Amino acid sequence: MADSTVNDAADGSLVMRIFSELFGSPLNLALLGVCGFLIYKIIASRRSTDTLPPKEPELPPLKKQDFTLEQLREFDGKGNDGRVLIAVNGKVFDVTKGKRFYGPGGPYGLFAGHDASRALATFSLGEDALKNEYDDLSDLNSLQMESVREWEMQFQEKYVYVGKLLKPGEQPTEYSDTEDEEKTETDKKAD
Numbered sequence: 362m363a364d365s366t367v368n369d370a371a372d373g374s375l376v377m378r379i380f381s382e383l384f385g386s387p388l389n390l391a392l393l394g395v396c397g398f399l400i401y402k403i404i405a406s407r408r409s410t411d412t413l414p415p416k417e418p419e420l421p422p423l424k425k426q427d428f429t430l431e432q433l434r435e436f437d438g439k440g441n442d443g444r445v446l447i448a449v450n451g452k453v454f455d456v457t458k459g460k461r462f463y464g465p466g467g468p469y470g471l472f473a474g475h476d477a478s479r480a481l482a483t484f485s486l487g488e489d490a491l492k493n494e495y496d497d498l499s500d501l502n503s504l505q506m507e508s509v510r511e512w513e514m515q516f517q518e519k520y521v522y523v524g525k526l527l528k529p530g531e532q533p534t535e536y537s538d539t540e541d542e543e544k545t546e547t548d549k550k551a552d
């Protein structure tokens with residue numbers, strides 16, 4: 362009896378401590394807010410795709426090609442065909458099928474048409490994680506670089522690789538049609 366009273370008191374004070382940790386600091390409150398907002402956006406985007414019966418027709422695969430940052434920006438999901446491209450660790454992926462994440466109004470819509478590497482590495486959704494000029498990521502630490510590579514693998518598994526993100530002055534690769542057909546075959550197998 363006395364034990365259970367002591368345990369209840371200990372549980373009570375632990376709960377109080379967790380609450381005061383979470384709600385006592387403005388930074389934690391802000392982070393909770395961001396998490397809540399993202400969960401809301403993800404659930405809302407799921408609901409809206411569930412209740413929208415006319416599925417958008419799938420876009421034809423893009424020809425394999427490299428992109429400058431400026432060329433990448435054109436694919437922010439707001440163009441006529443709504444295609445969305447994102448670069449991660451120097452590779453450009455067609456993420457149109459993940460439009461509920463990256464399309465206009467999606468929780469990660471700010472990545473559309475951009476190099477998302479720094480934002481993913483630093484787990485940041487701030488505009489400052491998206492540079493206007495080419496980002497060589499050279500100031501990131503090894504953990505952050507490891508995280509970029511993990512994201513890259515995740516994108517590689519889920520989305521179609523379209524080509525490289527070109528460094529300033531770098532010439533685009535001339536891809537042969539065979540390479541393009543190989544890519545399409547791999548995509549078909551993956552689907």
Ligand code: HEM
Binds near residue numbers: 396399400469
């Ligand atoms: C703490 C707040 C966050 C919560 C609660 C959250 C929640 C989620 C959830 C539930 C998913 C999976 C959705 C699904 O598969 O249906 C997801 C995916 C994802 N999240 Fe977050 N997230 C948070 C923060 C972030 C941040 C800060 C970033 C990037 C800087 C980020 C980037 C992503 C990406 C890239 C995906 C994968 C989308 C895809 O499959 O293409 N998340 N998030």
